Amino acid sequence: MIIDTDTASDDAVALVLALTDPRAQVLAVTVASGNVPLTPAVQNALYTVELCGADVPVHAGADRPLQRPAQYATDVHGQDGMGDIGLVLHGREPRPEHAVDVLIDLVRRNPGEITLVTLGPLTNIALALRKAPDIAALIPRVVMMAGAADGLGNVTPAAEFNVWVDPEAADIVYRSGMPLVQVGWDVSRKDATLTLAEGDELAARGPLGEFCVRIQRQLVEFCREVTHIDGFDLPDPVTMAVALEPAVATRVERRYVVVETSGDHTTGATLVDHLGVTGEPPNVDVVLAADRARFREMLLQAGAARAGR
Ligand code: BDR
Numbered sequence: 319m320i321i322d323t324d325t326a327s328d329d330a331v332a333l334v335l336a337l338t339d340p341r342a343q344v345l346a347v348t349v350a351s352g353n354v355p356l357t358p359a360v361q362n363a364l365y366t367v368e369l370c371g372a373d374v375p376v377h378a379g380a381d382r383p384l385q386r387p388a389q390y391a392t393d394v395h396g397q398d399g400m401g402d403i404g405l406v407l408h409g410r411e412p413r414p415e416h417a418v419d420v421l422i423d424l425v426r427r428n429p430g431e432i433t434l435v436t437l438g439p440l441t442n443i444a445l446a447l448r449k450a451p452d453i454a455a456l457i458p459r460v461v462m463m464a465g466a467a468d469g470l471g472n473v474t475p476a477a478e479f480n481v482w483v484d485p486e487a488a489d490i491v492y493r494s495g496m497p498l499v500q501v502g503w504d505v506s507r508k509d510a511t512l513t514l515a516e517g518d519e520l521a522a523r524g525p526l527g528e529f530c531v532r533i534q535r536q537l538v539e540f541c542r543e544v545t546h547i548d549g550f551d552l553p554d555p556v557t558m559a560v561a562l563e564p565a566v567a568t569r570v571e572r573r574y575v576v577v578e579t580s581g582d583h584t585t586g587a588t589l590v591d592h593l594g595v596t597g598e599p600p601n602v603d604v605v606l607a608a609d610r611a612r613f614r615e616m617l618l619q620a621g622a623a624r625a626g627r
């Protein structure tokens with residue numbers, strides 16, 4: 319597995335899920351600008367990898383979207399992306415190789431074997447596809463936290479954050495011909511929200527569980543005030559759960575999906591042709607529901623794991 323992430327609070331939980339799961343061999347964590355600028359996103363990834371006691375290289379990638387100015391989500395995840403709880407996040411160095419080169423190299427060296435999990439804007443993946451179009455045919459599964467199958471956005475009425483930040487990159491990926499699995503914000507909202515009591519239960523499982531919950535401090539505020547959830551939703555972790563265990567996706571429909579790159583009000587929307595009206599061949603396995611109970615179990619297991627398994 320390669321994990322591409324704009325590491326902030328929910329990305330970090332997804333990393334904990336993967337890095338503590340004995341079924342996953344994580345070859346690299348590649349980082350892009352998104353929730354926070356590139357440098358703090360890299361620091362957050364390094365901190366989380368170290369906390370898990372994992373020997374996994376972290377590589378910095380794109381520091382901005384392909385064509386647009388960078389946009390961040392510090393209102394959702396905190397200024398440092400990790401809930402501003404006072405973690406000492408500096409002092410660690412990523413590996414020197416650029417994330418895009420590492421993506422290309424690892425895919426070429428492991429043809430047909432890599433699951434690529436994307437948890438942020440798709441800038442690094444689009445850059446890799448532009449530089450090395452051959453890799454599209456070498457990746458058997460791409461599981462993306464991206465878009466919204468029901469058309470309800472979380473940044474604009476139409477667009478989900480990861481796609482909205484870099485719609486041109488998302489457009490390249492959605493048209494790439496790679497076997498794509500979309501886990502959208504709709505799935506997170508319906509099936510991957512923890513109540514505060516469920517958060518307490520996770521935190522009580524062990525140091526990793528406590529970390530996973532404490533760093534959501536700003537997200538909990540955001541959910542209370544903006545999305546009116548008494549708890550917090552975990553879009554990247556449920557995406558990772560689907561990547562680790564495909565049966566977590568309980569309803570999946572293969573559909574034609576396009577990304578809006580030039581709408582007056584809809585830039586960054588993912589348009590799912592639910593009724594097949596375009597007649598275009600389907601390009602995405604769209605996840606419409608997830609097994610909430612199994613997802614919670616996986617979180618609790620990761621929360622109880624000991625570092626350096
Ligand atoms: C996505 O945007 C970020 O805030 C989260 O990390 C997640 O990847 C949800 O729209």
Ligand code: CA
Pocket residue numbers: 323324325326328329352353437438554
């Ligand atoms: Ca993310």
